[in-house]
Amino acid sequence: MNPSATLVQSILHLDKVTVKYGFTKAIETVSFDLIPGMALGLIGANGAGKTTSIRAILGMLGVSEGKITIFEESKMTPKLLARIGFAPEEATPPEYLTAKEYLTFLSKFKIKAQESSEHSIESLLSWFELDPNKPIRKYSKGMRRRLVLSQAFLGKPDLIILDEPLNGLDPIMIQKLRERVVESRRSGASILYSSHILSELENSCTDVVMMHKGKVVMKGPIPALVETYGSVEKAFAANVGGN
Numbered sequence: 001m002n003p004s005a006t007l008v009q010s011i012l013h014l015d016k017v018t019v020k021y022g023f024t025k026a027i028e029t030v031s032f033d034l035i036p037g038m039a040l041g042l043i044g045a046n047g048a049g050k051t052t053s054i055r056a057i058l059g060m061l062g063v064s065e066g067k068i069t070i071f072e073e074s075k076m077t078p079k080l081l082a083r084i085g086f087a088p089e090e091a092t093p094p095e096y097l098t099a100k101e102y103l104t105f106l107s108k109f110k111i112k113a114q115e116s117s118e119h120s121i122e123s124l125l126s127w128f129e130l131d132p133n134k135p136i137r138k139y140s141k142g143m144r145r146r147l148v149l150s151q152a153f154l155g156k157p158d159l160i161i162l163d164e165p166l167n168g169l170d171p172i173m174i175q176k177l178r179e180r181v182v183e184s185r186r187s188g189a190s191i192l193y194s195s196h197i198l199s200e201l202e203n204s205c206t207d208v209v210m211m212h213k214g215k216v217v218m219k220g221p222i223p224a225l226v227e228t229y230g231s232v233e234k235a236f237a238a239n240v241g242g243n
Helices: 050-057 099-107 118-127 141-152 171-186 198-204 222-229 232-240
Strands: 012-021 024-034 039-043 065-070 084-087 159-163 190-195 207-212 215-221
Touching: 012 050, 024 050, 024 065, 024 207, 024 215, 039 050, 039 171, 039 198, 039 232, 050 065, 050 159, 050 190, 084 141, 099 118, 099 141, 118 141, 141 159, 141 171, 159 171, 171 190, 171 198, 190 198, 198 222, 198 232, 207 222, 207 232, 215 222, 215 232, 222 232
Parallel strands: 039 190, 039 207, 084 159, 159 190
Antiparallel strands: 012 024, 012 065, 207 215
16 A cells, blocks of 8 residues: 555644744744644643634734645635634624624635525524624623634634634533534534633544643643543643643
């Protein structure tokens, strides 16, 4: 058998990526891969470099050293962005629109436009327990958070990036988001899931990349980490500890 035939092409590849703010290195020599069907948890305390890594992946920050490849392309383009669903940690949907109008507008920028019909938009809003015809200005903070999360799944993107998605969610919605992540992965999407809530990542993800002070300190499949350490939380404590 040709050895290359067994290789799986990465959806996302970071090769020794460094991002600087002035003379300060926000992340340093960060490397990891996201392959099709994987749900990769990017974990670490606040300030570990998770959001900086995501912003670099999306082309929002310039890379000082190293290389990022996404869908085998090294430069972010509108066509690539159209294949990505992204829920940032903080976002403010336009208050003058209804939830349905907001998702309908965003659907025009998605590659799989045929999946973004009126029916699928209303189904998505129903999943996240949101009134499609209610003006966003009348939404609570938690409802707005759910709306931002819902648009990340719009049009069944090939790559879904969730940055601290649990902020502002109640326990029931956390469980529903977990179900949505698992369902999307089984449908062929790849997930990059950033969070400092390690126990939830253990339930939602297949693999993890642990970050500390801008560097990757450990990465690997969750079952292997659980077998070795007992849990993802214990693995993180063992590799970060008081450093």
